[in-house]
Amino acid sequence: MSKNKKVRVDAAGxxxxxxxxxxxxxxxxxxxxxxxxxxxQGLLFNDLKDLCSLTDGNLSRHLQILxxxxxxxxxxxxxxxxxxxxxxxxxxxxxxxLEYVAVLENVVTDxxxxxxxxxxxxxxxxxxxx
Amino acid sequence: MSKNKKVRVDAAGxxxxxxxxxxxxxxxxxxxxxxxxxxxQGLLFNDLKDLCSLTDGNLSRHLQILxxxxxxxxxxxxxxxxxxxxxxxxxxxxxxxLEYVAVLENVVTDxxxxxxxxxxxxxxxxxxxx
Numbered sequence: 001m002s003k004n005k006k007v008r009v010d011a012a013g014x015x016x017x018x019x020x021x022x023x024x025x026x027x028x029x030x031x032x033x034x035x036x037x038x039x040x041q042g043l044l045f046n047d048l049k050d051l052c053s054l055t056d057g058n059l060s061r062h063l064q065i066l067x068x069x070x071x072x073x074x075x076x077x078x079x080x081x082x083x084x085x086x087x088x089x090x091x092x093x094x095x096x097x098l099e100y101v102a103v104l105e106n107v108v109t110d111x112x113x114x115x116x117x118x119x120x121x122x123x124x125x126x127x128x129x130x
Numbered sequence: 131m132s133k134n135k136k137v138r139v140d141a142a143g144x145x146x147x148x149x150x151x152x153x154x155x156x157x158x159x160x161x162x163x164x165x166x167x168x169x170x171q172g173l174l175f176n177d178l179k180d181l182c183s184l185t186d187g188n189l190s191r192h193l194q195i196l197x198x199x200x201x202x203x204x205x206x207x208x209x210x211x212x213x214x215x216x217x218x219x220x221x222x223x224x225x226x227x228l229e230y231v232a233v234l235e236n237v238v239t240d241x242x243x244x245x246x247x248x249x250x251x252x253x254x255x256x257x258x259x260x
Contacts, residue, residue, distance in 0.1 A: 015161040016183035027155055031145040034237060037244035040251045053146035075257035086257055091250040101241040108238060110164050111231040120221040121170045127205035127216055 015110070019103035021096060023069045028054060029062050033089065036072065037097050042088035044079070063087060071096060145240070149233035151226060153199045158184060159192050163219065166202065167227050172218035174209070193217060201226060 024033050031052040035043060043051070049059050066072035071093030075086040089097065154163050161182040165173060173181070179189050196202035201223030205216040219227065 010165075010181055012180040013183040015165040015181045017157065017161050018183075020157050020160070022157060025155075025157055027147065027150050027152060030150070030237065031147050034240050034244070035140075035145040037241055040244070042251075042253055050142040051140055051145045053143040053148075074260035075253055076260045077257035085260065086253060088253060089250075094250055097241065101238060104234060104238055104241075107160065107164060108231060108234055111167055111227065111234075113168060120219075120224055121172075123172055123205055123216060123218060127207035130204035130206045130215065 017103055017107060019099060020107075021100050023065060023071065024097060024100045026062075028052065028058060029066060032059070032062055032066065032087075033071065033093065033097050036087060036089040037094060040089070040094075042075070042086045045085040045087060048087055066093070069093075147233055147237060149229060150237075151230050153195060153201065154227060154230045156192075158182065158188060159196060162189070162192055162196065162217075163201065163223065163227050166217060166219040167224060170219070170224075172205070172216045175215035175217060178217055196223070199223075 024030060032048065032054075035048055035051045045059065048054075049056065052059065054062070063072060063074065067074060071090060073088050073090050075088065077084055077086060154160060162178065162184075165178055165181045175189065178184075179186065182189065184192070193202060193204065197204055201220060203218050203220050205218065207214055207216060
């Protein structure tokens with residue numbers, strides 16, 4: 001028998017999810033990075049905007065953050081004789097995204113190991129609402 | 131043959147992930163809610179703090195946001211004759227978390243359908259760095 005009376009099933013930091021890089025985790029940027037990860041040849045600014053349902057200003061702001069982190073490369077050029085902006089994930093961005101997704105898979109696994117909604121339990125006697 | 135020359139593989143909003151409730155998605159709160167979802171009987175404040183590697187102040191702040199959203203119930207009581215705080219996901223919080231996780235699974239599926247890191251592609255001729 002263990003001398004330690006308190007049984008800890010979970011270790012400290014078990015649900016800290018340190019690998020969830022905040023640069024990628026922010027909701028709009030998660031959409032942007034996933035779009036780009038599934039289009040390795042890059043996406044035009046306007047197509048990316050549509051795919052992620054973002055405004056010009058919002059997309060620009062998030063792309064700047066991703067560019068500063070070294071995750072996204074912005075290219076200027078012409079398509080059909082019109083000036084265009086092409087957005088592409090960098091190799092580093094792809095790598096960090098893969099690492100991020102691995103943690104996300106852990107979150108999903110943890111979540112699905114939990115009790116289903118129907119098993120919501122009443123707390124024991126002696127507790128009162130704060 | 132379609133008259134529409136532009137082939138759109140992805141529909142607008144395909145990567146908007148509207149179902150990623152921002153109350154749950156924030157990194158620290160995602161850890162808190164996943165901890166609580168896997169402990170339907172509730173968790174003591176100090177145990178939750180350890181599991182999520184949060185400070186007292188941070189945990190209190192995030193619990194307040196979750197409580198205001200109706201996702202978490204806070205209980206006061208005694209354990210081993212000492213005053214304690216118990217945190218528990220509400221039935222509504224559990225339901226919203228399950229909906230959130232379903233979207234998270236879509237993100238993971240989308241991400242894994244993308245090209246692996248080794249397939250980073252050079253952009254075509256004619257594009258220059260912005």
